[in-house]
Amino acid sequence: RPPSRPRVLLKAPTLAEMEEMNISEEEESP
Amino acid sequence: HPVNIPRREKDFQGMLEYKKEDELKLVKNLILELKPRGVAVNLIPGLPAYILFMCLRHADYLNDDQKVRTLLTSTINSIKKILKKRGDDFETVSFWLSNTCRFLHCLKQYSGDPAFMKHNSQRQNEHSLSNFDLAEYRQVISDLAIQIYQQLIKCMENILQPMIVSGMLEHETIQGVSGVKPTGLRKRTSSIADEGTDTLDSILRQLSAFHSTMCQHGTDPELIKQVVKQQFYIIGAVTLNNLLLRKDMCSWSKGMQIRYNVSQLEEWLRDKGLMTCGAKETLEPLIQAAQLLQVKKKTDEDAEAICSMCLALTTAQIVKVLNLYTPVNEFEERVSVAFIRTIQTRLRDRCETPQLLMDTKMIYPVTFPFNPSSLALETIQIPTSLNLGFLTRV
Numbered sequence A: 001r002p003p004s005r006p007r008v009l010l011k012a013p014t015l016a017e018m019e020e021m022n023i024s025e026e027e028e029s030p
Numbered sequence B: 001h002p003v004n005i006p007r008r009e010k011d012f013q014g015m016l017e018y019k020k021e022d023e024l025k026l027v028k029n030l031i032l033e034l035k036p037r038g039v040a041v042n043l044i045p046g047l048p049a050y051i052l053f054m055c056l057r058h059a060d061y062l063n064d065d066q067k068v069r070t071l072l073t074s075t076i077n078s079i080k081k082i083l084k085k086r087g088d089d090f091e092t093v094s095f096w097l098s099n100t101c102r103f104l105h106c107l108k109q110y111s112g113d114p115a116f117m118k119h120n121s122q123r124q125n126e127h128s129l130s131n132f133d134l135a136e137y138r139q140v141i142s143d144l145a146i147q148i149y150q151q152l153i154k155c156m157e158n159i160l161q162p163m164i165v166s167g168m169l170e171h172e173t174i175q176g177v178s179g180v181k182p183t184g185l186r187k188r189t190s191s192i193a194d195e196g197t198d199t200l201d202s203i204l205r206q207l208s209a210f211h212s213t214m215c216q217h218g219t220d221p222e223l224i225k226q227v228v229k230q231q232f233y234i235i236g237a238v239t240l241n242n243l244l245l246r247k248d249m250c251s252w253s254k255g256m257q258i259r260y261n262v263s264q265l266e267e268w269l270r271d272k273g274l275m276t277c278g279a280k281e282t283l284e285p286l287i288q289a290a291q292l293l294q295v296k297k298k299t300d301e302d303a304e305a306i307c308s309m310c311l312a313l314t315t316a317q318i319v320k321v322l323n324l325y326t327p328v329n330e331f332e333e334r335v336s337v338a339f340i341r342t343i344q345t346r347l348r349d350r351c352e353t354p355q356l357l358m359d360t361k362m363i364y365p366v367t368f369p370f371n372p373s374s375l376a377l378e379t380i381q382i383p384t385s386l387n388l389g390f391l392t393r394v
Helices: A015-020 B020-032 B047-061 B065-086 B090-109 B122-126 B135-170 B200-216 B221-245 B252-271 B284-294 B300-309 B315-324 B337-346
Strands: none
Touching (some): B020 B047, B047 B090, B221 B315, B284 B300, B300 B337
């Protein structure tokens, strides 16, 4: 079912910025 | 007492529901701990990419931008992490290159952009993302794919490079051609046990191993072509550079051997249906150097023929080969200084850099042509071996 309203553009960080974000997977248990 | 009746495939929407707190488990089991050589061998090509995309579709369906963002970020970071850890393993790099490309294709195919929907079924169009435009993330993932591609090339180069001189130049397969060794040359002794043992056959076997791994991983055919072209470039460049540095490689019989080896490489391309990928063309400087070893090098007419034949070689390279040329028997002579002068004069007006050696580290720019899949997301089942029981088919 095609949406009736336009999609919202999600702003993305660059690849390098993303690495610095220290996302959850960095906290994985040993 | 409720009976668990399996849902029919047509009832599924091609999404996978997961709890936010399971995101870590998802990337851990699907990316960080997946062994391409173990479990992944039996998966449908690109399955991790489809699974991640189906999770993403569910987050999009919930209109939860934060969930979409963190899934994409975790996915990208986990792929980078596994490649940092196992980046020297060709299988791992090839596996994640093909899955990253598949994920990128899914983001396009289901973006809702008509440009990417031409080959979709009605049902696939219904599965387009409904709330978010992920064009910027597509760019990031394309950048990631470029990084992985470069890593794949490096990885392949590390395996292939040590085989090239031995297999392409030193090892002789044509019996009787060089029965007489070039005068004044001694056989190089190898300092490392393995050195000098690689043959053209081992190079061809290695190329086939790379090729079959990429095919198993469902790598896009257009991408395989680019990898093969790069492989051939490296083979040609390393071979030519060594020829230009070694007098014992500049003889008529080596020219013969190189041409035979090139024909075997061409045969390999033909066998794999890769004749149009531009790989053969990358060998042109080497082919011309081999021809240069075999043509007559005496008269003005010979000089003219050489200049019109060796268009893929620089003047420095042509002159170097002529200087190094070593007769194999008493019927041949060294190339005269006068002849080399004639060549230099004829080539004086060529506009080129005075480059002698080829750049073996050069990497052709890569592209990832859009390759939509006909696979229906709603039919995808997750093998229990992936330990993703916390995902719910929706």
